[in-house]
Amino acid sequence: MVILRRLTGILLLLTACGGSRADEPLTLLTFDIPPLVNEQEGRQASGYAYRVVERMFELAGDEFRLEFQPPKRALRSAMELPNTCAFPVDRSQERETSLSWIGPVSVSRHGLYSHPDRPHPIATLDDARQWSISSYLGSGVGEYLQTQGFDIHLASKPYLGLLMLQANRVDLWIADTRAAPLIARAQGIELNEPELVFFTTLRSMGCNTSIPQERLRKLERALLTLYRNGELADIIELAP
Amino acid sequence: MRNGTPEINLSVKVTLPLLVSGLAAFPAHADVYTDAAERWLTNEFTESTLSHEQQMDELAWFSQAAAPYRGMTIRVVSERIDTHVYEANVLARAFRDITGINVIHEVTGEDDLVKKIRAQMDTGLNIYDGYINDTDFIGTHFRYGKTVALSDYIQAEGAEVTLPTLDLDDFIGLDFGTGPDGKLYQLPDQQFANLYWYRHDWFSRPDLQRQFETQYGYPLGVPQNWAAYEDIAEFFSHRVQRIDGQRIWGHMDYGRTDPSLGWRVSDAWLSLAGAGDTGLPNGYPVDEWGIRMDGCHPVGASVARGGALNSPAAVYAITKYVEWLEQFAPPQAFELTFTSSGEWIAQGQVAQQVFWYTAFMPALTAPTSRVTGQDGRPLWRVAPSPRGAYWQEGMKSGYQDAGGWTFLKNTPADRLAAAWLYAQFTVSKTVSLQKLLVNLTPIRLSDIESEQFGEQAPYLGGLVEFYRSNARNIWTPTGVNVPDYAALSGYWWQHLSQVLRHQASPEEAMTALARDIDITLEELGNDPDLSCAPQLNPPRPEADWLQVPGAPKPRLTQQPTPVTLPYREAIEQW
Missing domain, CATH: 3.40.190.10 (Periplasmic binding protein-like II)
Structure with missing residues (x-):
């Protein structure tokens, strides 16, 4: 009986797995x-x-x-x-x-944005090492720069990184170049062109x-x- | 021009109107760019096989040829090694100053690069204007017809933007980027080899030499085969254990579940074991991936189809890789990758490493290195890697990575021209020797033979000797047998990680890997646009293939006798 119940259980489990996959x-x-x-x-x-x-x-x-x-x-x-x-x-x-x-x-192309009142001209990514930078948790680019030793601050959502820039808590904000103007507009924040569009992700x-x-x-x-x-x-x- | 002879073997001319119009259109800028060139020669490109005047001429050519593209921003991408970081941080800036063309030179993981170039080929999007893509891709590029044949480009639409002093014959790795059709698809930007690395100072200690010979019955020296390597690993990890109070290890490797786990093995580990056939550059008809060829057509990877990917030799290769990692390497090795392990030996706790990428040599010569003597000379040496039980004379002896400039046909013409200018700048004689001295990844014979590189020999533990020998030609990248590197390379780490996690035996994993490779080869064979497309052999009993001479080879019943050589004798093989 024990064996039968166990077999039945396995069959039910297999059926459930199969159903889950197919349906x-x-x-x-x-x-x-x-x-x-x-x-x-x-x-x-x-x-x-x-x-x-x-x-x-x-x-x-x-x-x-x-x-x-x-x-x-x-x-x-x-x-x-x-x-x-x-x-x-x-x-x-x-x-x-x-x-x-x-x-x-x-x-996605990713840009480094500075506050319009505090521009930071950047020629290569290495120039940004001296600045603090915001991005969001889950951003592959933010993680990438963290592993390269950059000073990265990660917010829970993409738009919060911009608010950190606005509040002078960071010097630069990383954003998708198509998303950045829309996020800025939604927050009522003025945003210049990126200092450098430095990385592309799939x-x-x-x-x-x-x-x-x-x-x-x-x-x-x-x-x-x-x-x-x-x-x-x-x-x-x-x-x- | 050098020694009064033309330096490029292809007819390339810079048209006078371009030079004149370029100069005339930007008279004010010309001074800016000349000043920039002078500044960069004074401050950075101080070492060159060219005279200062020749360097200035070369940079003036770049400035003039770049005139139509000034103000443009181009995007290129390369893998994460020191050479490319130098290019991204130094050469891209110099190029902008000298030409007015902005370069975003991204540095990313090798697997990211593979995915990105594949994505551009699949989607048709102009994601990047240029790639420094390993020539392991040559089998992909010549087959798909989506890659610019540089040898055609520089004679036709790219003639006006091709450096007259490019001197293609000076590149040591040109064959690696050339397809079976004789066309150059990838121009080498950096090269590094995979070699045996060991602590010469420890191996030279009389007390350790006596102890080793007493215990193993032969001299402690550079291992010529895996049997000797294994004894030495066992000796240092289990018998010596500590030197100067520090725990030391007789073997180093990496095993994290990561894409780089795949190329740890696909980069010629099977050929070192002896799984493939004799013949250079990759073994024929069975290569270092265990893929059998018929003419230019891959016909199978599994033994049942005449391949060697799950042959006894391949299973032996994986078994030894895992056994040594588990028995002789530091525990941290399981969590390391290509990048994180490469610099590990600079910490001074490793006696030898069977398979070490010389791309990480700058870490060994850095001030923080613990493997440099008080006189600034290395405590280590590199030598030819020992070979496995199935290896035979005439087989591939090692792997060499050649990152080559690669351009896809869907790149807009002006962006391609600007990117090609930057590519040539990064390999030009004006900058190449300085790039070599900083990063140690040579591409030009003139640099290798230079006095400056020769002067570094006492500090580089054998690297100069390697690149000045014929070994630089027979340590080869993955060859044309692999018809789609991006589609096939991912299988390696997926199956190997199962062995490391004890979810599959080496034999089970290699059989599954061979099956996946065969399935993909069959799918690729259905692509009517693919040149030299795979044509799978019908499966036959494995015993039929194993009894035919060559790969796949039957299981050996006897292991070789361990052999070691003194260092000088060992490197004479080069």
Whole structure:
């Protein structure tokens, strides 16, 4: 009887796992970072990274359920929770083994912004070593500069880094060059052109490694098709 | 011009109208750029195989050729080693001052670079204007048709922006970036080798020599095979244990689950074990990745398809890598990567390292190094890596990394021209010797033969001797057998990490790796646009392949006798 119950339990577990894989939509965690992703009411979103993801799922015939979380938490959840992915996440060598990746869903240029009243001319990234810099938790670029020994201060959300700059708590703010003017406008803050656009990241969808590879490969193939047929050229505009 | 002979073997001319228009259009700027050139020659590029006047001429050419592109900002990316940090911080700034072209030279993880160049090829987006991409990619570049053939470019649309004194024949690694079609796709920017490293001072101590010979029955010296390496590792880690009161280790390596775990093995570890075939540069028909070729077509990696990736020799290679890491390396090694481990030996706790990248040599010669004597000379030496039980004469002896300037065809023409100018600046004779003396990653024969580099020999533990010998030609990068490096390289770390976590045996992991490589080769074979596309062999019983001479080789029943040599004799092989 004990053996039978145990076998039944295993069968139920296998069935549940199989059902979860085949039937359940993936949970996609994202965060408000216009114009890549704009958070709207009722767990709705817009933005070009969101459109890329949406089209990819459509073409692959797969489904997802969207949730908003702060970027660092979204990243951690994708690492820890089955059936879960996060986007748009900076893909990097340091993160490569923690997630299964599909992308890019966006390519981001990252700039160093100074306060309009306190400009800091910068020719190469090394010039910025003397300054304190804000970014946000979960930013691959912020982590990258931290490992290089830069003085980095990480806020919980992208716009808070700008507020740190505004409050004179840091000398420079790192932001996606397309997101920065929108964030500044939303906060009613004047912002100059970046002192230096110093780094480019591939923003991707990072998925929990337990998600079956075949499901992810199907999504990846769909994304590649969208790139190759030119559909994404209008969605992803990349400044030189 | 040098010795009165033209220095470039391809017909490249700078048209007079360009020079005139460039100078005429920016008369005021010309002085600014000339002043900048003079300043940089005085303050930074003090060591060169060119005279000061020749350097000024070369920089004047850059300034004039750059005139149409002044004010432009270009983006290039390279991996994270000292040479590229120097380029990003020093050369990019110098180039801006001398030409008026701004360069954002990003430095990032090697795996990031792989993903980025692959993304540009897949998406068609102009993500970067230039890449310093390892020539391990040469099999990708010549097959996909998405990469600019530099040998064509400099004769046609790029002729006006090609440095007359580029002197391609002076580059020691030109073959590494050249495809089977004879075209140059990647121009070397830096090169470093993978060599055996050891503490010459400890190996020279009479008390340790006596103790070793008493216990093992042969002299302590530079190991010629893995059997001797293993004895020496065991000797220092378990028997000697402490020197001058400090815990020391007979072996060093890295094992963190990280993309660099993959290239720790794919960078010729299997060929050192002897898994592939004889023949240079990579072994033919089976190469250092265990991939069998038929002509220019990859036909399989698994033994069942004639490859050697899960052959007894490959399993032996992985078994030794893991055993030595677990038995003889410091515990921290499991959490280290390519980057973090490379500089570890400078702390002075390691007796030898079987597989050490010379890109990290600046860490050994830095003031903080604990492996430098009071006279400023190294306490260590580099020598040819010992070979595994399956290795035979005529096989590849080691790996060399050659980061080469690489440009994709979807780069807008003006951005490509400006990026090509910057690329040439970073390898020009005006700057290359100074770059070498600071970073120790040579690319030009003229620099290697220079008096200045020769004077460094007593301080570099054998590096100068290596690059002045024929060894620089037979320590080779991954070759043309790998048809899509980005698609295939990720499998290595995924399967190897399972062995390190004891989730798979070496045999299970290598069989799974060979299967994944075969599946991807088959998929690539379906791409009608791919040159020399894979054409998989049908699977056959493994025994059929194992009984045929060459790779894949059957399991050896006897291990070789350990062999060591004195240092001088060991490096005579170079």
